[in-house]
Amino acid sequence: MTDITIQKLGHHGDGIAPGPIFAPLTLPGERVSGTLDGQRLTDIRIQAPSADRVAPPCRHFKSCGGCRVQHASDDFVAGWKVGIVAEALRAQGIDAEIAGIETSPPRSRRRAGLSARRTKKGALAGFHGRASGTIVEIPDCQLLHPDLLAALPVAEALAMTGGSRKGELDVQATLSDSGLDLAVSGGKPLDRELETALAQLAEQHDLARLTWDGEVMATRRPPSQPFGPARVVPPPGAFLQATREGEAALLAAVQDITRDASRIADLFAGSGTFALPLAQRAEVLAVEGDKAMIRALDRGWREAQGLKKVQAEVRDLFRNPMLRDEFRKIDAVVIDPPRAGAEAQVTELAHSGVPVIAHVSCNPVTFARDAARLIAAGYRMGPVTVVDQFRWSAHVELVAGFRLT
Known part of the structure; x- marks a missing residue:
């Protein structure tokens, strides 16, 4: 048997001891023993538990791979996820203000x-x-x-x-619905x-x-989703924020960041998560590479009442990013790229002169890379809101505003 003391929790939710040795279902400060298999500890026994250890609320936790950290208190998990974001930003030389974390409740995944x-x-x-x-x-x-x-x-x-x-x-x-x-x-x-x-x-x-x-x-019935006053029927299997609570937290932050804009570009717009609610007070250019999602967004806008103009455009922003000159009439940009980020698009955006950018991300590492590029181009980053809608997992999302100085 090997005895170790866990030093920290890794980004994937495993406890890490010097070596490194990875020990699943452990927490920092715990003294544990088990069988060492390469760099991984198996047959783990908790010799001295952490004060943050709790009884998992789900009876399937030990066998199911859907959750990683149900054995940790809510406060610990919140601090861990905020720490993941802060660490990614520090790696890019950014000392950011974390405004807080919005955590979706149990039994809320849709x-x-x-x-x-x-x-x-x-x-x-x-x-x-x-x-x-x-x-x-x-x-x-x-x-x-x-x-x-x-x-x-x-x-x-x-x-x-x-x-x-x-x-x-x-x-x-x-x-x-x-x-x-x-x-x-x-x-x-x-x-x-x-x-x-x-x-x-x-x-x-x-x-x-x-x-x-x-x-x-x-x-049998159109499977609609509410985006502001619009009702949208996304294509089968289309991206959708995991919980209504998480979507609401991201949207509230985006609306606050872009509150003074009268013309907004929503990049990687999907089926209209941000574009359609924002159209209640601003004209929106919604850009998305998936034709089916753009069709759903456009139909939702046309069938809704009281929205300002939404121009829906199909465009592969990875291969064909919007160029800096195309942002001349845009007051604010919302960008919500996939996990890989949008390096080419952010490069153009950094030199576009757009006054305000609301950056939503599901990957703190690529977000930090993009943030460093915007800051180097003269933008000032505001507080970061962390959003945990994948409760008890290692997944974390965030949103922050950037203003041109």
């Missing part, structure tokens, strides 16, 4: 990627186990919204209907018999929409 497969006795659905490919059933999950949990038996039925014994279904489940919206991949090829069976399954389980490998099998 979208999730479920795995499902057939078994000898039927089917099972859930999340993958910790560091394994085994599917763990999660009937009492404390992460998902209760209405989203209803997707579990549907995923099992889908596996029975269209899954193979050798493969898994990937079921992207989203809770919409009109019920469950499921986008399935990895199943059997469609034929007339399977199409009929899937349409019947959608009816039986009262689904709003069911999509199979990109083909819509049934739309």
Whole structure:
């Protein structure tokens, strides 16, 4: 047996001791013992627990890989996530003010990627186990919204209907205003018999929409999402903020940062999370590379009442970023890139002369890189708001404003 003392919690949620030695489900300050397998400690026993250790609220925690830090107090997790952001910024030489953290409540996730497969006795659905490919059933999950949990038996039925014994279904489940919206991949090829069976399954389980490998099998009710006063029907499997509470926190910060702007460019606009609420008081240029999402955004705007003009443009901002001269009539920019960031677009933006930028990010490292570039170009960064809508995970989001000095 190896005895170690945990020094810190890594960015992926494992405890780290000198070596380094990685010990899952441990906390800083704890003295633990176990079997050393390379750099990883297994068969861990807690000899001296941390004062921040708590009983996990979910009975599936030890076997399920959906959560990383349910064994830690809420205050500890909040401090850890704020620390991840602060550390990423310090690595770029930025000493930032952290305005606080907005944490979504338990049982609030409105979208999730479920795995499902057939078994000898039927089917099972859930999340993958910790560091394994085994599917763990999660009937009492404390992460998902209760209405989203209803997707579990549907995923099992889908596996029975269209899954193979050798493969898994990937079921992207989203809770919409009109019920469950499921986008399935990895199943059997469609034929007339399977199409009929899937349409019947959608009816039986009262689904709003069911999509199979990109083909819509049934739309019984439009699976709409509210973005401000607009109602948008995103394409199957489209990006959506994980919780309503997290979306509201990000939107409130973006609205505050851009409050004086009369013409706003929303880059990586998706289906309109920010663009449509912002159109209540400003004209918006919404730019997104996905044609289906832009069509959904545009239709939502056209069908809404009381919004200012929204110009929706399909554009790959990675290969074809907006150039600095194109921002001449823009008062503020909202940018919410994927995890890889948007280096080329931020380079143009840094020299655009736009007075105000609201930068939303799901990756503190790429955000810090982008922030350093904007600061070097003469922007002053305001307080950073950390948003934790992936509760008990290692994932963290943030938003900050930049003003040209």
